[in-house]
Amino acid sequence: MTALLGVWFGIGLMIDAWAHTNLAELETFFTPWHAVFYSGFAVVSGWIIWQVWRNVRAGRQGPAAVPFGYLAGLLAVPAFAFFGLIDMLWHTVLGIETSLDILFSPSHLGLIVTMLLIITTPLRSAWNAPDVGAQPSLGRLLPALIGLAFATTLVSLFLSYGDAMQYRPVRIVEAFSAVNEPGADRLALAMVVTNIILLSPVLLLARRWLLPFGSVTVMYTLAVLMPGAQTEFKNVPVLVSFVVAGLVSDLLIRWLRPTGERRAAYWTFAGLSGLATWSLYIGIASATGGGLPTVPELWTGAPIIAGLIGLALGALFLPNAAGSEKTTPDTADDTADGTAGAAPRTVDAERA
Incomplete structure (x- = not known):
């Protein structure tokens, strides 16, 4: 509710x-x-x-x-x-x-x-x-996904001046077809900002749970609503590319099973998700915006940069596997059974 x-x-x-x-x-x-x-x-x-x-x-x-x-x-x-x-x-x-x-x-x-x-x-x-567990179902996790997805839209709204989701396909192709125009710089920077905004919430959840299939698709579908409203949905192909990217990310989660205990899989997912998302962004924009941009270094290199940023975010969110982190006395009881210890339940929740 x-x-x-x-x-x-x-x-x-x-x-x-x-x-x-x-x-x-x-x-x-x-x-x-x-x-x-x-x-x-x-x-x-x-x-x-x-x-x-x-x-x-x-x-x-x-x-x-x-x-x-x-x-x-x-x-x-x-x-x-x-x-x-x-x-x-x-x-x-x-x-x-x-x-x-x-x-x-x-x-x-x-x-x-x-x-x-x-x-x-x-x-x-x-x-x-205590009833969520390490591998929750999509239905049980859905309220959390909805809340975090709408929070993502708030961040994207107030960083709209760096939002790559608001670009139209033709403008993406034009921007990456000239290196001496400010459009290329602005689009490249917007891709970096938007990549961080979209991927960070997913990595936060993946560190906590093995996400059920459909989680990222739900989040990305809700995330495109804000830029869609701001542009009156005149850039639908670009918005669709992110929904497809959410589906691809869900497939990557099913294949790699990234969690806080599986650092290599977590890092791999972070990098591949960023690479896939922005490859789809360029690919669908090119298919609907008049062809590939004329500067190959830009349209091939930008998704690779997104993947590297994703990898860096993965390392930042999970520098060590969760199982190798030290357990403090205050949390020893919590890790034993997955629930709060002697402290009041609400206080533990807010601290977490």
Whole structure:
């Protein structure tokens, strides 16, 4: 339920992002898209608060009344409301942003950080839940996947100036057909930024669980919705390339079985996933955008760089196999049976 209501919240932000990107005349804070966005916040925050209140009525007190993994989201609810008020005052005094400045507004940055904490509540709930296990089913992990995927869209939104998913096929071909134009530099940099944004959440999950087939496809399908909304889905072939890349990444997971205990497989997956994603990006753009770019070094080398960055991310996320990490006294009981030790369940969840 928390994940489903978070979808309402996230879709509301996408509608608002579409409006700010594509509508030139925005003169008021009180708009239909703000209504969808803030009503999404109201329902998901109301649900979180209700869960805590229900536990209080059942006799739980203090942190014990907060459901497993919900503490950060609960604390973010009043913070988001505060930044929403600041945002309304900001727009009233300074007007409505419709360009790059919207991504640097302090009130918007406050909203996006607190929203990220709220929308990732299902992920924190699942992280150490005793019924999830090391190899969860897709259905059991789906709320966590949805929460983290929408969090990824928030990051991509506020790094839109470096988002390769917003390029159209023709523009990709044109950019990599000239080395003396700024288009090639911008696209190459956008590919690096987007590669990190997309792959990092997948590697975070793969370090924790052996991901069930379909996990990356679900995440990448949701991730393309934000750039799709911003471009009014005028670059569908490029967006489809990422959905296909998610499927390829799922096949790589089934083949390599990367986990925190299998460092070599984890690193291999990280590199091959990046290479495959951006090879598909260039390939599908070329097939639908008028042919291969004319500078072979660019269109052949860019996916290789993406693969190397993926490998570097893999090494950063998992420098040592999980089984070789030292177990501290505070976590000795946790590693023995996969559940929390003597400390309260909620505190352990937030610490994790």
